[in-house]
Amino acid sequence: MKKIEILDSTLRDGAQGEGISYSVQDKIHICQALDSLGIDFIEAGNPGSNPKDMEFFQEIKNIELKHSKLCAFGSTRRKDIKCSEDSNVQSLLAAGTKYIVIFGKSWTFQVTDIIKTTLEENLNMIKDTCAYLRENGREVIYDAEHFFTAYEEDKDYAFKTLQAAVDGGASVLSLCETKGGCMIDSCRKAVKEVVETFGSKVKVGIHTHNDSGLAVANTLVAVDQGAVHIQGVLLGFGERTGNANLSTIIPNLQLKMNYDCISKENMQNLTSICKRVSEITNISLNSQLPYIGSNAFAHKAGMHIDAVLKNPMAYEHISQECVGNSRVFLMSEVAGRSTIIEKIQKFAPNIQKSDPIVKTIIDKMKDLEFSGYQFEGADGSFELLVRKMIGQYQSFFTLHYYQTNGSNPRPEEGVCCCAQIKLEVDRQIEITAGEGDGPVNALDIALRKALERFYPSVSQIRLVDFKVRVLDGKSATASKVRVIIESTDGEANWTTVGVSADLIEASWLALVDSFEYKLIRDIEKRYRKII
Secondary structure: OEEOEEEEOOOOOHHHOOOOOOOHHHHHHHHHHHHHHOOOEEEOOOOOOOHHHHHHHHHHHHOOOOOOEEEEEEEOOOOOOOHHHOHHHHHHHHOOOOEEEEEEEOOHHHHHHHOOOOHHHHHHHHHHHHHHHHHOOOEEEEEEEOHHHHHHHOHHHHHHHHHHHHHHOOOEEEEEEOOOOOOHHHHHHHHHHHHHHHOOOOEEEEEEEOOOOOHHHHHHHHHHOOOOEEEEEOOOOOOOOOEOEHHHHHHHHHHHOOEEOOOHHHHOOHHHHHHHHHHHHOOOOOOOOOOOOOOOOEEOOHHHHHHHHHOHHHOOOOOHHHHOOOOEEOOOOOOOHHHHHHHHOOOOOOOOOOOHHHHHHHHHHHHHHHOOOOOOOOHHHHHHHHHHHHOOOOOOOEEEEEEEEEOOOOOEOOEOEEEEEEEEEOOEEEEEEEEEOOHHHHHHHHHHHHHHOOOHHHHHOEEEEEEEEEOOHHHHHHOOEEEEEEEEOOOOEEEEEEEEOOHHHHHHHHHHHHHHHHHHHHHHHHHHHHO
16 A cells, blocks of 8 residues: 555644634644544644744653654745744744745745745745755755646746755655645646656645635545645644545545555544544534544434445445444434334343334324424433333422523623522422523523532533524514534533423423433443442
8 A cells, every 4th residue: 555644734724714723732632632643744833923833842842742743834934035044944943843844935926926026036945945954954845835826827937946845855845725726637737747747856745725625636636646745634624614624535545545544543543533633622523524523424314224224335435433433323203213223222222123112202203303303413312202201211300490581781791691490309499590691501500500419420511512493484583493402521422402482491401401311321320330
């Protein structure tokens, strides 16, 4: 199998995405996650652009990475100045990494109109910077910015910039599809010619953006044409519409195209490491992502599910274990007995497909979905529903009442609502109140206060996501709403649902299911330890 080098730019290019900001400790944790995945190079930031990146490069020197090689990132020297006098070039050396990624201009427009220098000086800037870094003991990966646009408009000059980098001692030429608008045939043609011209001297790489939705496709085409070094972001986020998604590219190359990217063992950790990176980044992992998304191996139609249970190859292009993901059978009005049984047997293995209770459960579920419930995205509520019907449910408290009220203007920052709850546990009455940023937040706080005395583990529950869907827009403010809550206790995630014409009641139903699901799981965990 031919080896393909992987460079991850989550900490540099990915960090340019909207709403993403990493602390120094975040960056260290992501480096460790990428290292455990077996990523070859980690482009960790531009030390000349901000003090935080320079602090990171100093801190990471104390952390041992088993596989990955860190890269500092920066530009060629400025025009009409020596490398030894350029502060950005000096900061790259100060970062202390053996590998440095340097970007330079390939497109004449960028040279004359943006950095406002001559075409000849730009070539000197590229060659001088690469040579200076090599003289100081660094390996240079050269990023040819706007290469594909340059190839179309002035190919001869674009190739001169690549030659300047090679003459300066760069070991990799990474062709950057900076604007993300290149079509597949154009990408194929350009990479093919670069490989034919320079491939015997240096490694040829590819760096694509996703503005046309083709970042992954163009990367695969580039490899097919001889590129052996690919750059991207593990989860594809980044400036504008993002970067090439490595969590898709790596399994495509390795599992489908017979290239060697990471070890088989590391591939089996792909999903868990992607989840780790999304958690550090504080974003929700897109459920629709190929290979690693929660829906990547999800099946809904009863006929599909029945076929997959007989042989997964019927509707799955790879085994989910290869990438560390898991198969999911979604609950819905089109689900059949096979789906129900697969779900039920996880906590009630004695129930068989022929058991009459299975039809009763299906009928009840369909009735609820007709009234607005959606169980395909609410595994916790579905499990509670089934437990109630098969006698494996216990009530953890009795609600006497809850009430909420709002205040406007806000009495203080982060507070606009108050909730009061009266409930009963084992004949003991508890009355609590909570203030929060909205009625659901206030209810959540009040419910925790009321239950923590009886069930301390509820303090571990954290809200991950909260979605509201209006089910009947024609009824305006009298419409039913569906609320879906995703929760976690740090070990597992679960989702619950509530439906009502009252938004607060729908939220309450989903919230109560979330707490009860956690408590039932805790009981079963303790029981398993005993036996």
